[in-house]
Structures are given as structure tokens and as C-alpha cells.
Amino acid sequence: MSAAASSAFPSANPRVPPRERIIAAASDLFYRHGIRAVGVEAIAEAAGTNKMTLYRHFNSKDELVAEYLRCLARGGEKFWLELEVAHPSDPRAQLRGWLAAMQAHVLDSDQRGCALANAAVELPEKEHPARCVIEQYKSEQRGRLVRLCAVCGVDEPELLADELFLLLEGAHVSAQSLGPNGPASRLVRMGEAVIASHIPASSSIAPR
Amino acid sequence: MSAAASSAFPSANPRVPPRERIIAAASDLFYRHGIRAVGVEAIAEAAGTNKMTLYRHFNSKDELVAEYLRCLARGGEKFWLELEVAHPSDPRAQLRGWLAAMQAHVLDSDQRGCALANAAVELPEKEHPARCVIEQYKSEQRGRLVRLCAVCGVDEPELLADELFLLLEGAHVSAQSLGPNGPASRLVRMGEAVIASHIPASSSIAPR
DNA sequence: TATCCTTGTTACTGACCGGTAACATCCCTG
DNA sequence: CAGGGATGTTACCGGTCAGTAACAAGGATA
Numbered sequence: 001m002s003a004a005a006s007s008a009f010p011s012a013n014p015r016v017p018p019r020e021r022i023i024a025a026a027s028d029l030f031y032r033h034g035i036r037a038v039g040v041e042a043i044a045e046a047a048g049t050n051k052m053t054l055y056r057h058f059n060s061k062d063e064l065v066a067e068y069l070r071c072l073a074r075g076g077e078k079f080w081l082e083l084e085v086a087h088p089s090d091p092r093a094q095l096r097g098w099l100a101a102m103q104a105h106v107l108d109s110d111q112r113g114c115a116l117a118n119a120a121v122e123l124p125e126k127e128h129p130a131r132c133v134i135e136q137y138k139s140e141q142r143g144r145l146v147r148l149c150a151v152c153g154v155d156e157p158e159l160l161a162d163e164l165f166l167l168l169e170g171a172h173v174s175a176q177s178l179g180p181n182g183p184a185s186r187l188v189r190m191g192e193a194v195i196a197s198h199i200p201a202s203s204s205i206a207p208r
Numbered sequence: 209m210s211a212a213a214s215s216a217f218p219s220a221n222p223r224v225p226p227r228e229r230i231i232a233a234a235s236d237l238f239y240r241h242g243i244r245a246v247g248v249e250a251i252a253e254a255a256g257t258n259k260m261t262l263y264r265h266f267n268s269k270d271e272l273v274a275e276y277l278r279c280l281a282r283g284g285e286k287f288w289l290e291l292e293v294a295h296p297s298d299p300r301a302q303l304r305g306w307l308a309a310m311q312a313h314v315l316d317s318d319q320r321g322c323a324l325a326n327a328a329v330e331l332p333e334k335e336h337p338a339r340c341v342i343e344q345y346k347s348e349q350r351g352r353l354v355r356l357c358a359v360c361g362v363d364e365p366e367l368l369a370d371e372l373f374l375l376l377e378g379a380h381v382s383a384q385s386l387g388p389n390g391p392a393s394r395l396v397r398m399g400e401a402v403i404a405s406h407i408p409a410s411s412s413i414a415p416r
Numbered sequence: 417t418a419t420c421c422t423t424g425t426t427a428c429t430g431a432c433c434g435g436t437a438a439c440a441t442c443c444c445t446g
Numbered sequence: 447c448a449g450g451g452a453t454g455t456t457a458c459c460g461g462t463c464a465g466t467a468a469c470a471a472g473g474a475t476a
Contacts, residue, residue, distance in 0.1 A: 051435080134385050174374060177342050193367065193371070247464080
């Protein structure tokens, strides 16, 4: 477990190179308090380093923000790979697993919505280097969902995928206003209802 | 039309009392650029007044933010009343009208999501005076939707209402990352599909 | 005309912001 | 041991932030 601790709190472990510590600290602070609410000095301090080192690794705060989102996007893609590994050639199990994981993620007590979507709210400027990261990630997430629904043999895979996609996006934002006992807590039920309405009555994705 | 112009651009009309001009200017700037991105001086200038007058009407920027959201919440409630007036004792027409209006609103070119939800993203501090406004508004919107679904004779009104609620919230945020040609553009289709799956096959809400 | 409340103007505070310069120090490599 | 690249330290820049003080000017009412 001690080996894992170094990756669990990279921002406090001097063995981890400063660049990673900075990204880890920035990820925590940006997500919890918002991007505009966190200054670079606070990030450097939380990373156990200083502003100069931060600016030697990142040209600007905006670039750091973009890199922060790129890391999260990579994590999201990794999750999809794990899903395929966990349920090889069983797309419905993948869909079920995705839905359950998303609900658990949304309801996580110290979650505050999707970091990418939140960043889009905080950074409306079209030229911001983070925006293309956000658009690309969201587009790819939707694409994966569409393909998964298609492999499941759904009649209109795009329609079902969009419904699930919007339900998830809505659950993320709703959890921030109505809390973990609001509609977000019923995400799995809603997702299954939507899926069931797209799949011939003979076979639901929920076994038995 | 000249009389309407005074209410269309209250921030520029000296006949409108400064308090309303300030709220109008703040609404525009907060929504377009984000709350934290806009300073009080810029608001005062856009309202054709100055910072001192602003602080004579609002104790702090945070209070102005709360008032900005309160005004929007009042507007949202007004919309529901208009919906009842437009389709008296016809709940399914109200539901249909709500869905169509929401899609039009989401796809409006200079829309940037739900101002209340965006504010929740930008202001995570639990003590912020805007947070209770947001929670109350979102809770009430969901409540109205639940009651409307119940009057429509749906089996599980809460489930359908939550699905529609999350679809709308998701469409709002999705429009900011995937644009007006993304899933948000199919909100009506998705909403009708979800509604149809909750209503006995004999009667869809879509006429003909 | 005299009074009073609202508004405008200017200047200011103290704090914080993103970003940089100059220099000291360290540790790994040769 | 010597050298060099990465890191740390300190101080600074110009700008912006939210919020306030003091005073002048307006405009309505009495």
C-alpha cells in the first residue's frame, strides 16, 4: 500500500517529478473550487513547489488548465478500455456496467459534476486552449456510446445513445443543485427504462 | 415599439431606475462571460451608472448575483403560468409545449446553458447566497414537471419527470460542448420517445 | 425658495492576479 | 571531482479586483 500512496497523493510526494505533482494539485483545486477561483500560486504551493517551476513546465495558466483536462480525458478513455476487458464481447454487460459506474461516479460525495463540462461553463471564450479538449472528449464519449448501442442491436442506436448521454450530463449538473438525493440518484433506473424502451420486449438488458 | 425598447434595453435607458438597469446589465454580462469573469465596475458601466450607486443598491457582488438569479427564477415561473394559460386543462399540450419551448431555448444561438446551473458550477461555496436560490428553483422546476406528468395520467410520474428533467439539464450543458448540432438538437424527439414509453400505447402525446 | 434624498465623480485602500528576472542551490551525470 | 540542467527563493511588474470615503450635483417635494 505504501507504493500506492505515492500515486494516491502525488502532489505531496517529493519522489514524483514536479510536473506531475503540479497537475495533481491543479486537478484537485480546479475541480473542487473552480478554475477561475484558483490561482497559480496556490497550485504551486499545494504541489510542494513554487510558481517559477510551474511556469517552467507550463507556458501559462490556460495551458495548465488544458493539460488538466487532457489528463482527465485520458482517464475517461481508460475506463472504456477497462469496460471492454471486464465484459469481452458482451456489449449489453458493458452498457450495464457503464450505467452503474456512472451513477456511482455521479453520486460520489466529493464529486461536483463533470470536470470537462464544468470547464466549458467557466471558460466561454472560444479561443481558450481547453475548449477543443472539451469538445473532442465529449464528442468521443458520445461516439463510444453510439457504437456500443449499435452493437447491442438497438434499432436507433444514435437516439438511445443521445438519451443516455443527456441523462448522464443532466445527472452531473443536477447533483450539484439538487444533491445526491435528487434525480441523479435514480440514474440507473432511468437509464434502464430508456434502454428497455429501445429494445424489443423479448430481451431487456437487465438479466432476469 | 419605442415603448418596448425601454424594457428591451433597460441597461441603456436613463428612464429606467438604476437598480433595474444594474440588474439588466449584470444579467447580460454574468450569463455571457460567467460570474467570476465580470467585475462590478464593468457592470456599473454597462448599466450607465457607477460603482457607488451599485453598492448603494446591493450590499455586495454576491448579493447582486443572488438577485440576478432570483430574477431569472421569477421569469421561469412566469413561463409555467403562460403555459397553463395557453393550454388550459390540457396537460398533455402543456407538456408538449414545454418540451418544444425548452428545445428552442436550448438551441438559441446566444444561449449558453441554464444560468442557474452555470452559477452552481461557478459558485461551489455552500454559504454563497446564490446557492439557496438555485436549489429552490431547480427543486420547484422538477416539482412542476412531476405534477404535470401526474395529471397526464402517467403510471410513474416521478420517473418520467426525472427523465425529462435530466434530459433538459443534459441538453443545456451538452449544447455548450457539442454545440447546437449535437444531441441537444434532438431534445424534442428524445423527450417524445421517453414520454411515449411511459404512456399506454393507445395514446401518444403527439397528435395524429 | 429651502430641504432632502438619490445619484454622480474622483480618488483611494489593501489584496490578489498572472507572469517574469536574477540569483542561489541541488543532484545527477560525465 | 567537475559541470550542467533542473529546481528553489525572493522580489518584483503592471493590472484588476471588491469595496469605501468624501464631496458635488441633481431633482423632486414642501
